[in-house]
Amino acid sequence: MAWILLVVAGLLEIVWAFAMKQSHGFTRIVPTLVMVAGMAGSFWLLSLSMRSLPLGTAYMVWTGIGAVGAFIVGILFLGEALTLQRGIAAALIVAGMVTMKLSS
Template sequence: MAWAILFVAGLFEVAWAIGLKYTDGFTRLIPSALTLAAMAVSVVMLALALRTLPVGTGYAVWTGIGTIGTALLGVALFGEPATALRLGCIGLIVAGIVGLKLAA
């Protein structure tokens, strides 16, 4: 169950990271409120997952999910480059997350 909670926490990390782009420096009320809510949910869920998962593993997986999701949505939503090197590096992060899951 902790892994599922951690995964959802990572998705909320993606939501707040992407939400930052829409807040316009926290000058837009609705995007800012949604981004702050996603931040809170993400951190609370991370804390719940860390009740049973090792902190190093949990935090690394949480940030990895956030990094992968944010990078991919940056490509899809904002036209950021999807070079082979960039996608390969994202693949390495995925491999690291899988490795941490297998080692836990």
């Protein structure tokens, strides 16, 4: 169950990062509210998952899901560039998350 909570927390991190971008510096109210709700939910679920997962593992997987997810959302929805170097960097983050999961 802790892993499910952690994955959902990571997905909410993607939501709040995208909403932060869409808020245009907190000048748009709806994206700002989505961002705050996403942050609150993400932190809450992360804290619940940390009841049984090690701190380092939980935090690394949470930030990794958020980082790679935001990278993918940027490419798919914001027209950000997908270069070989950026793709390799994202793959390395995923490899680190998988390695951390297998080690715990």
